[in-house]
Amino acid sequence: MDxxxxxxxxxxxxxxNFQAITNQEDLDAALAILENHGWDLQRSVHSVFEEVGTDDHLPEDAPQPASSTSTNSTTSGGLQRQTVSLWTLLTLPVTLPLRIAWAILSYAASFLPPSLRPIPRPPAAQTTRSTTPRDLKAAAAxxxxxxxxxxxxxHPQFFQGTxxxxxQKAKSEIRYLLVYLHSPEHDDTSGFCRQTLGSESLSSFLIQKNILVWAGDVRNSEEFQVSNILSATKYPFLAIIAPHQSSLKVVERIEGPxxxxxxxxxxxxxxxxxxxxxxxxxxxxxxxxxxxxIREQQDEAYQASLRADQEKERRAREEREKQEKEREAAEKAEKNREARIEAKKKRKQHLTDTLPAEPDASESQLSKLSIRLPSGERVVRRFRADDTMQNLYDFVETxxxxxxxxxxxxxxxxxYPRKVYVNMEETLRDAGLVPNASLVVEEKIEEDE
Structure with a gap:
């Protein structure tokens, strides 16, 4: 249990699944095979099938194809193989011509129509055909x-797979699986395939009941191992497998014609x-x-809610960052404004203290200017004609x-005509403000620059 x-x-x-497929009841042995193959079920099962590729690996009670011999079933190991090899050498003068004749007959039979070709039998030294993983996938086709x-x-619709x-398909889809083991060497096989499997009523019935059908030739290693697992003793052989609790179970066997x-x-x-x-x-x-x-929907709803909360939090965070930047900008602007005001106050005080006295009216080359301030107050003052616009601006600033x-x-x-005076080096005479003029003080806008 641990x-x-x-x-x-x-x-x-x-x-x-591995125990159901291979009929392996030893839990530790099954775990060892699966762990050795990285828990790859297909490779693990194939490794078991490969072990029955030759007679040397077959269990004593395994059913043998009709053409197989029992030469290797009584002794084992290198001694048996050594005896067989010696016997082969001694009988070579007899067996070699027979093999050549068999090859010629097999080649000639390949030109006959498929229905008239004799069914090939494997040589006595090998009862099953070894398969690779790629062969297993191609065996059904x-x-x-x-x-x-x-x-x-x-015929019934044979499942195209191992x-x-x-x-696995029968278990995942909770379907019945009908297994047909095909042994061409048995006399009843041809009639069974043509009359029973070739019956339209049977094919229609299997389709109607949604029954999965798998078939295989017992001359192949995988199919031969399947015959051992299903305890097939007579051919043609059918087995009905159904899901049972958490695994699969053989519920019926039909053996013989x-x-x-x-x-x-x-x-x-x-x-x-x-x-x-x-x-x-x-x-x-x-x-x-x-x-x-339901769990997926709940998870999706939770994820959607989480995404909405995250988006809401993101927007709130961006809004806070925006407000913080605006606050910092406003504070900075206010500090700059206060600094400008303080600088202007100091400048105004300095200009007031250093402003030259108004020229006497008796002087020549004077400019008498009438200046209207933003409050509506009008100030009249005399300037010398050679004073610059900077002198005029300094006076107004006080x-x-x-x-x-x-x-x-x-x-x-x-x-009238409207003219903005921005050249601070220009004299009042050059500006056309001599001998007198009427001026207005306005707020500076960008187009006045």
Whole structure:
């Protein structure tokens, strides 16, 4: 129990599938095989099938194909192989011509139509054909092609995959699996394939009941191992496998020749007996699926709510950062304004203290200016004609310019024709303000520059 407790749910599921497929009841042995293959179920099952590639690896009670010999079933190890090799050398003068004749006959038979070709038998030294993982995937397609060439295209819809994949599909979809083990060497095989498997009523029945059908040639290593697992002792052989609790179970075997009606009757009996259990399994799975969908919907709703909260928090954070920047900018602007005001106050005081006295009226070359301030007050003052516009601006700056703010700049303009005086080095004479003029003080705007 401690061993199973440390496994994940996926590993426990693979362990159950592996034991169901290989009929391996030893838990430690099954775990060792799966761990050695990185919990790859397909590779683990294939490794078991590879072990039965030759007679040296077959269990003593395994059913043998009709053409196999029992030479290697009584002794084992290098001694047996050494004896066989010596015998082969001694009989070579006899067996070599026979082998050559067999090769010539096989080549000649390849030109006959598929239905008339003799069924090839494996040599006595090898009862099964070794397969690689790629061969296992191609075996179903090869079997279908050979079957249709010999027996025709009317047959059940064979699953195009390995036995392991068929079991996994049956379990995942909670379907019945009908397994057909094909042994061309048995006399009843041809009639069974043409009359029973070639029956339209059987094919329609299997489609109607949504039954998965897998077939394989027992001359291949995987299919031969399947025959051992299913305890096939007579051919043609059919087995009906159904989901049982958390694994799969063989619920019916049909061995020997039989009619389509007998197959249909057997499958119908199984369905009547097992369907209540399958309904329960389907209901449990549906409940789990619904629970999973509810969890997914809840998770999605939670994630959506989380994203909305995160987006809301992001916007709030951006708004806070924006307000903070605006506050900092306002504080900085206010500090700059206060600094300008303080600088202007100091400048105004300095100009007031250093402003030259108004020229005497008796002097020549004077400019008498009437200046209207922003408050409406009018100031009249004399300036020398050679005074600059800077002297005029300095005088105006010493006056009270309300309602203009203290930090606001001003300009001096001539209203008619309108002219803004901005050249501080220009003299009053050059500006056309001699002998007199009427001027206005206004708030400076950008276009006055």
């Amino acid at each position: 061993t199973l407790d440390r496994l994940t749910a996926d590993q426990r599921d693979k362990l159950q 090869r079997f279908l092609l050979d079957f249709e060439q010999i027996y025709g295209t009317l 036995y392991t994949q068929a079991l 039989c009619s389509p009606d007998e197959v249909i009757a057997a499958v119908t009996r199984v369905i009547e007996q097992v369907d209540p259990q399958l309904l329960s399994i389907r209901a449990e799975r549906q409940a789990r699926e619904q629970a999973r969908m 006056r009270d310019l309300l309602p203009l703010e203290f930090d606001v700049d001003f300009v001096i303009v001539n209203t």
